[in-house]
Amino acid sequence: MYNFGKQIATFHEDHVRLTNAQRANMRNRRQTNLERIDKGLEELDKPAVIETINQGGYAQKTMTQPPEADQESRYDIDLGVVFEEEDAAGPRTTRGWVRDAIARKATNLKNAPETKKKCVRVIYADGYQCDFPVFRRRWTESGWSYELSSGDEWIVSAPRSMNTWIDQQVSVTSPETSGSYQLRRVIRMGKFFAKIHANRLNRKFPSGLVATALFIEAYVVIDGRDDEAFRETLRAISCRSKYSPVYANGVQVSDDKDIDRIDRLIVEAKTSLEELDKLDDDDATESDARKAWKKVFRHSFFDAVVKETANSVFAPLEKKSVLGGLGLAAPFVASQAAAALSDGERAERMESAVRARNESGGGGKPWSH
Template sequence: MYDFSKRISSFHNQHVRLSNDQRADMKRRRETNLDRIEKGLEELEKPAFKETINQGGYAQKTMTQPPESDQESRYDIDLGIVFNQDDANGPRTTRDWVRQAIARKATNMKNDPVTKKKCVRVVYADGYQCDFPVFRRRWTDVGWRYELSSGDEWVASDPAAMNQWIEREVSWKSPETSGSYQLRRIIRFGKFFSKTHAARLKRSFPGGLVATALFIECYTADDGRDDRSFRETLRSLSQRSKYTPVFANGVQVSDDKDTDRIGRLIDQAKDSVKELDKLDADDITDSDANKIWKTVFRHSFFDDASKNAANSSSAPLETKSALGGAGLAAPFLASKAAAALSDSEKQSRMESAVNARKESGSGGKPWAE
């Protein structure tokens, strides 16, 4: 396959993953609403919540920017609000406490907060969306047990365990042993891909945990080659049945409404794999590769041929981990090639490395804030 890994990496860093500023802005909005809930409950003379649980793409660092064709699509922040069981009322009533608390203290919102089946939702005018699932907890011999307010029922749920499962999958399945993990990048690419074609076709595609679990299930690792890894992940996805349930941490996370959504994603994966397989030809050029990748991600990034100068069909800096069996020659070749880089290229690669470390957290802990 024509090596477009550097170009795909640039696309990921610039247009797929959230920037540090975007994450900071989302964190600020989350904390603002949390303060509203705390003070609003107090003014309403309702019981105070006892803890919060980060969940969803924000907690898992798999959130993406909106597709180019749908800049109004929302950034979702999920933060669980947990009451002690003795303090909570019925599921619907307890959710409404949270809604009332936010409404009492909030200003400058696109709409009033609304109570949904499983959460309280706050939507901002600029596309941000905060969801606050409501839980109750009780102490047992094996620790706290949590139940989610879902409709008129309390349903057993453990979002922290789901976060931990995704953390394990990312670190275990990725070829890297520390730093920025490939599986997380592939999940982001997959969610961006799903959003892009959902906006293009104006049809619903899998999102959230269902999309994340699908790309974990279908992930194909390829050390140093995110472009090839994503193509083979799409190939695996294209070969599954839309009727096969999607599981995450042993729990089925898809239901009947997801069947057609998954089917659309599978169909789009098939079409994209057909296009990407053209990159196996011997006479592919950068221009050809840009056109092919544009059919996949539908982004004007792939129109700018001037950015391709640093990319070539060979990959002199590509190395394999010890698990990949590259032997002792790879570090030597990488060092030799690095020495030939211009100062600007060295600076660019250094900045990319710093960004990767910031993204994954210090000390090789991908979930550190």
């Protein structure tokens, strides 16, 4: 496969992974919502939240930027709120406390907070969504035991175990031993891929934990080549059945509504492979790679010239030297680069160019060949 790994790494870092500013924004949103809940519960004379639990992509470090064509798409934040068992009421009533507390303090909501089966959902006017799963806890001989408010029941839950499982999968399965892990990068690119095509087709694709678990399941390790690892992960997804349940940490996280969503992901994976497999041709070029990856990620990044060389004064001469093609360099750009060289370096460059031209058997004029 044509090696496009460096460019895919740059694309992931600049356009897929959350920027430092975006991550700071997420932290601020989390804190703002927690303060709203605390103050709202106090004003409503309800028991206080005694613990919060980060969940979802924020906690698992798999959140992504929005697609280029959908900059207003929602960011999802999952923040579990925990009450002491003796303070909590029934499951539905306790979720109602949280809903009312948010509604009392938040002024920029797109719609009123909504009580879902397992959480309170809030969609804000500026384009982000918060889910607040509601838990109660009690102390046992083995430590804190948690129960999740689900419908009209409290069900045993281990809210931090999913984060731990994902962290373990990332660190154990990736080829790296520390730092940035390939599997986490593949998960982010996979979730980004699903967002792009969901927006393009205006149809739902796997998201959240289901998407994360799918890309963990399908992950193919290729050390040092994120481009090839992502392609082969798509291939594994293209071969799975849409009816096969998706598991995470031994728990089934998909249900009937996910069958069609998974099918759409499978179809887009197959379509993308038709383009990416063309890069196995020995004659494949960087231009071919950009065109293929553009069809996968639908991003203008792949229209551009390689950005890594933009700051190098030597890049224009290396890209357009007398050894390439017609033996001509772009005079204006080359002169700018040459101006940064010392007299001795310019003389050495000139002598090398002359030697190369003479050894090639031709002059500096294209019609002389």
